[in-house]
Amino acid sequence: MPIVKNVSRAVSQLLQSSGCGCGISIVPVRCIGVSPRQVASDASFHSVSFSESDHPRVLITGGLGQLGVGLAKLLRKRFGKNNVILSDIRKPADHVFHSGPFIYSDILDYKNLREIVVNNRITWLFHYSALLSAVGEANVPLARAVNITGLHNVLDIAAEHNLRLFVPSTIGAFGPTSPRDPTPDLCIQRPRTIYGVSKVHAELMGEYYHYRYGLDFRCLRYPGIISADSQPGGGTTDYAVQIFHDAIKTGKFQCNLKPDTRLPMMYIDDCLKATLEVMEAPAEALTMRTYNISAMSFTPEELAQEVQKHIPELQVTYNVDEVRQAIADSWPMNFDDSNARRDWGWKHDYDLPEQEIQELLHVSKLQAGVVAILV
Ligand SMILES: NC(=O)C1=CN([C@@H]2O[C@H](COP(=O)(O)OP(=O)(O)OC[C@H]3O[C@@H](n4cnc5c(N)ncnc54)[C@H](O)[C@@H]3O)[C@@H](O)[C@H]2O)C=CC1
Numbered sequence: 056m057p058i059v060k061n062v063s064r065a066v067s068q069l070l071q072s073s074g075c076g077c078g079i080s081i082v083p084v085r086c087i088g089v090s091p092r093q094v095a096s097d098a099s100f101h102s103v104s105f106s107e108s109d110h111p112r113v114l115i116t117g118g119l120g121q122l123g124v125g126l127a128k129l130l131r132k133r134f135g136k137n138n139v140i141l142s143d144i145r146k147p148a149d150h151v152f153h154s155g156p157f158i159y160s161d162i163l164d165y166k167n168l169r170e171i172v173v174n175n176r177i178t179w180l181f182h183y184s185a186l187l188s189a190v191g192e193a194n195v196p197l198a199r200a201v202n203i204t205g206l207h208n209v210l211d212i213a214a215e216h217n218l219r220l221f222v223p224s225t226i227g228a229f230g231p232t233s234p235r236d237p238t239p240d241l242c243i244q245r246p247r248t249i250y251g252v253s254k255v256h257a258e259l260m261g262e263y264y265h266y267r268y269g270l271d272f273r274c275l276r277y278p279g280i281i282s283a284d285s286q287p288g289g290g291t292t293d294y295a296v297q298i299f300h301d302a303i304k305t306g307k308f309q310c311n312l313k314p315d316t317r318l319p320m321m322y323i324d325d326c327l328k329a330t331l332e333v334m335e336a337p338a339e340a341l342t343m344r345t346y347n348i349s350a351m352s353f354t355p356e357e358l359a360q361e362v363q364k365h366i367p368e369l370q371v372t373y374n375v376d377e378v379r380q381a382i383a384d385s386w387p388m389n390f391d392d393s394n395a396r397r398d399w400g401w402k403h404d405y406d407l408p409e410q411e412i413q414e415l416l417h418v419s420k421l422q423a424g425v426v427a428i429l430v
């Protein structure tokens with residue numbers, strides 16, 4: 056399974072593209088929906104949600120976080136710019152606002168969400184809104200509202216309007232009593248964070264709606280996701296993103312986890328690829344509705360060593376955050392994703408060492424850029 060060498064390609068990619076802030080603008084939406092929730096007790100939604108010859112009409116909730124903008128970019132390439140609507144409760148950066156449709160949507164506002172789905176003839180919904188593990192522990196009532204009540208709104212609207220629904224779960228859906236190395240799809244799940252509890256709830260509710268109402272619910276348990284052009288949203292695995300930003304900006308990085316804390320991780324391109332692939336997979340290929348996906352697994356110390364190959368002057372220190380450390384110690388160290396590989400052909404790209412010559416060329420370009428920034 057994944058060793059630190061496997062991180063090479065992702066590290067190179069991340070360091071190359073590191074940077075990017077968030078500018079902003081606003082698009083208010085009136086709330087005019089009035090009818091009550093309508094999931095009939097005998098409802099059945101087994102038909103496909105759009106004509107196979109058409110592109111899906113996509114809505115992404117919580118789209119301005121670490122993952123949503125990249126997902127929109129990928130989906131717009133595939134389905135057309137105007138078929139993919141990003142939404143959030145925050146103002147989008149200028150470049151995001153100008154890159155395709157954006158709309159305000161608070162997932163706690165059921166009527167507004169339904170209005171958006173109806174008016175835009177949405178057929179696929181990617182539900183990204185959430186409070187992540189560390190910020191969730193800091194504000195449990197809000198995490199409960201967004202991650203659980205918000206999910207209920209999304210599930211009802213998806214069932215009512217026959218949507219194909221993707222909800223990401225996480226390595227955080229497991230806990231200290233789960234097998235940790237590796238963690239299979241089906242095993243004991245007793246997480247000890249509100250984030251983890253809400254994600255187990257999402258997995259179970261989505262599957263229940265699938266079997267009870269025929270909702271086309273699809274769910275992947277993501278590892279910690281590393282990216283360079285988007286900021287992490289307050290999770291336990293954030294260090295693995297922050298190190299790239301700090302390495303480029305200051306040449307110093309203070310890690311809030313112990314150096315030997317091993318967690319499953321994935322480069323963002325692999326994560327988004329998997330998300331699109333599972334949504335496009337024929338229903339008959341899916342023997343389950345919730346799958347682990349895996350790529351690599353490393354510790355802060357191993358990642359730091361890898362980054363130092365590109366930026367030897369990077370100084371790494373450790374100042375452990377007890378809350379995050381306790382969370383990390385209860386999470387999987389390696390993820391077993393053999394079911395995803397078997398059922399719908401999941402295969403990650405970012406773990407193979409690059410051809411030596413490519414790497415050398417890449418590194419020298421990279422070092423030139425880094426020196427220019429640091430001087
Ligand atoms: N980034 C990661 O490493 C991982 C992410 N995931 C899941 O993927 C999804 C996306 O993750 P990230 O982009 O990293 O999250 P993030 O925390 O960066 O972004 C979440 C977004 O949700 C929005 N949001 C909060 N309250 C909302 C509300 N009431 N209505 C609408 N939007 C609201 C926030 O404004 C934010 O832009 C989440 O569900 C997360 O649990 C799962 C595993 C790993």
Ligand SMILES: CC(=O)[C@H](N)C(=O)O
Nearest residue numbers: 187188225290291292
């Ligand atoms: C792994 C996740 O779900 C997220 N990045 C977090 O650390 O909370």
